[in-house]
């Protein structure tokens with residue numbers, strides 16, 4: 130008796146619930162932040178890569194904030210706390226910060242998967258600045274795809290599709306940079322902080338480092354660098370916003386050249402590299 134009365138009510142409730150579930154699945158923000166794969170990266174350009182490959186399924190946090198130097202950075206206590214909820218840590222590979230801190234980072238969260246995104250890349254002299262080559266960025270993205278597919282296998286096909294789109298984007302970026310630099314007359318650059326070796330290797334440029342192993346040159350070394358640069362007719366001095374441009378200005382003045390301030394750590398990766406190529410072309414095309 131009681132069952133026969135409650136059944137129609139239950140039926141209506143069920144129908145209502147189904148309709149409501151149907152409605153909410155049409156809304157774009159189905160995955161709340163808590164459902165997303167929590168990804169930590171060391172530097173800002175990696176956030177660009179991880180967000181492109183991870184798409185809507187990931188939430189990416191960057192350890193080294195804008196303006197900070199990855200060669201000397203130390204994580205804050207709050208960041209150590211935040212890392213306890215990470216699913217995945219994507220290392221660049223060999224930057225000092227990662228080498229010094231990784232044991233402590235994994236200590237607060239032993240479950241976290243740690244991936245070295247330089248794993249399939251042949252480093253030159255252990256130089257960590259691999260992300261500045263769009264070609265190598267494709268390999269880093271492939272490592273990111275593999276890592277995401279491991280921690281979140283259910284969305285593997287999405288990650289694969291995103292990876293392919295990212296690789297096509299990098300191919301286009303690579304072509305655009307080549308096009309931008311095709312008529313330049315000078316191929317050597319003085320670079321204050323030597324972050325651009327892989328970029329230079331891709332575009333037939335040569336980076337001559339002023340800073341040696343993170344240290345500023347002595348007055349004597351500096352005099353030698355400037356006299357060599359004068360002989361070679363070098364005009365472009367590359368400085369980065371993370372480091373003082375004061376000395377770069379003085380050197381450029383000595384050479385009758387120009388300082389180009391470019392950011393190796395910009396989050397908006399592709400448009401930053403297009404900007405770098407434009408500024409390089411403007412200086413390197415002059416006689």
Ligand SMILES: [Zn+2]
Pocket residue numbers: 200258322323324
């Ligand atoms: Zn660096």
